Amino acid sequence: MPVITSIADLKRLHKRRTPKMFYDYAESGSYTEQTFRENTEDFAQIRLNQRIARDMTGRTTKSTMLGQEVAMPVALAPVGLTGMQRADGEIKAAKAAEKFGVPYTLSTMSICSIEDVAENVSEPFWFQIYTLTDDDYNKRVLERARAAGCSALVITVDLQLLGQRHKDLKNGLTAPPKFTPAVLADLATKWRWGIEMLQTKRRFFGNIVGHVDSAADPASLSSWTAEKFDQSLNWDRIKQLMDMWGGKVILKGILSEEDAEMAAATGADAIVVSNHGGRQLDGALSSIRMLPKIVNAVGDKTEVWLDSGIRSGQDVLKALALGAKGVMIGRAYVYGLGAMGEPGVTKALEVIQKELDTSMALCGERRIENLGRDDLLIPNGFFDTYS
Numbered sequence: 455m456p457v458i459t460s461i462a463d464l465k466r467l468h469k470r471r472t473p474k475m476f477y478d479y480a481e482s483g484s485y486t487e488q489t490f491r492e493n494t495e496d497f498a499q500i501r502l503n504q505r506i507a508r509d510m511t512g513r514t515t516k517s518t519m520l521g522q523e524v525a526m527p528v529a530l531a532p533v534g535l536t537g538m539q540r541a542d543g544e545i546k547a548a549k550a551a552e553k554f555g556v557p558y559t560l561s562t563m564s565i566c567s568i569e570d571v572a573e574n575v576s577e578p579f580w581f582q583i584y585t586l587t588d589d590d591y592n593k594r595v596l597e598r599a600r601a602a603g604c605s606a607l608v609i610t611v612d613l614q615l616l617g618q619r620h621k622d623l624k625n626g627l628t629a630p631p632k633f634t635p636a637v638l639a640d641l642a643t644k645w646r647w648g649i650e651m652l653q654t655k656r657r658f659f660g661n662i663v664g665h666v667d668s669a670a671d672p673a674s675l676s677s678w679t680a681e682k683f684d685q686s687l688n689w690d691r692i693k694q695l696m697d698m699w700g701g702k703v704i705l706k707g708i709l710s711e712e713d714a715e716m717a718a719a720t721g722a723d724a725i726v727v728s729n730h731g732g733r734q735l736d737g738a739l740s741s742i743r744m745l746p747k748i749v750n751a752v753g754d755k756t757e758v759w760l761d762s763g764i765r766s767g768q769d770v771l772k773a774l775a776l777g778a779k780g781v782m783i784g785r786a787y788v789y790g791l792g793a794m795g796e797p798g799v800t801k802a803l804e805v806i807q808k809e810l811d812t813s814m815a816l817c818g819e820r821r822i823e824n825l826g827r828d829d830l831l832i833p834n835g836f837f838d839t840y841s
């Protein structure tokens with residue numbers, strides 16, 4: 455058993471143990487991947503302010519997200535095809551999150567279905583939908599999420615069409631994979647993945663296949679999005695979807711103050727400042743650069759969270775100190791899942807929590823709610839470089 459000390463260790467193991475097609479799917483940004491890279495590079499530019507003699511005893515990373523108590527304000531983001539990174543991946547990630555005490559969000563584009571996950575956890579999880587044209591499907595899937603006890607709906611508002619990720623096209627990404635000579639050669643070195651996959655029946659998009667009439671290839675994310683996603687999406691339509699759900703709603707994919715104002719006015723319980731992990735608009739600024747302006751605009755009207763670029767507890771601290779009430783992680787836990795299954799997701803959460811706790815202590819902080827701008831040192835003009 456290798457000694458894992460960081461998310462980077464999990465990423466290396468994920469790459470070694472998972473078919474290239476699925477590792478690449480997780481590790482891609484769109485087009486030139488500028489935004490994907492800058493999400494992490496911008497976090498690295500922000501520094502932490504060391505303080506001493508401030509009594510670091512009795513610290514806790516506990517907080518709340520949407521009124522729900524959490525072991526740390528870090529939720530697992532919806533990630534498509536999680537069950538291809540590892541057999542039954544969504545179930546494994548949801549179980550790890552539940553045991554750790556953080557929320558789990560199931561993607562519509564998951565391999566395990568809503569019901570599969572619900573059968574394997576005891577606490578409510580969150581469900582994510584895209585903005586689709588097909589209201590019959592929307593109603594049915596929301597009904598299923600309600601029946602499964604999901605306690606909040608994450609509506610992804612930045613993916614009405616799919617950003618182009620070159621590697622997915624070159625790899626011929628599908629779920630399950632088509633057995634081309636290149637795929638077979640790759641699988642020969644990932645035999646453990648293959649054996650586990652043969653032992654599960656969950657190898658298709660569990661919330662889609664059998665639940666939707668579609669001319670598109672049911673194994674292809676890109677053909678399904680091209681056929682079903684609502685390019686006429688506007689705020690009235692977002693409101694309709696929120697009403698269709700009738701419970702707590704998180705709007706994910708907000709990157710401007712104006713859109714944040716609209717989201718708050720539309721009644722979102724939380725928004726996620728996000729550029730979809732750099733997977734959608736290549737050339738957009740990093741989420742962390744956009745965060746303070748958005749917090750300033752709507753932080754008193756709705757909970758503002760952040761995703762895109764978080765790979766450590768130090769990154770979590772930076773986002774919280776800049777006003778986020780919580781964050782979501784995607785790749786950071788998917789690396790753990792691909793590396794080691796459920797224990798790998800637990801390991802990712804442990805690593806992040808330990809880093810957050812230690813960094814808080816060395817910044818002289820004992821409570822999440824006390825984190826603030828004083829804990830950071832930021833290059834002059836960092837937030838005003840672009841206008």
Ligand code: GLV
Nearest residue numbers: 534563613730733
């Ligand atoms: C889906 O949301 C993706 O980014 O691939």
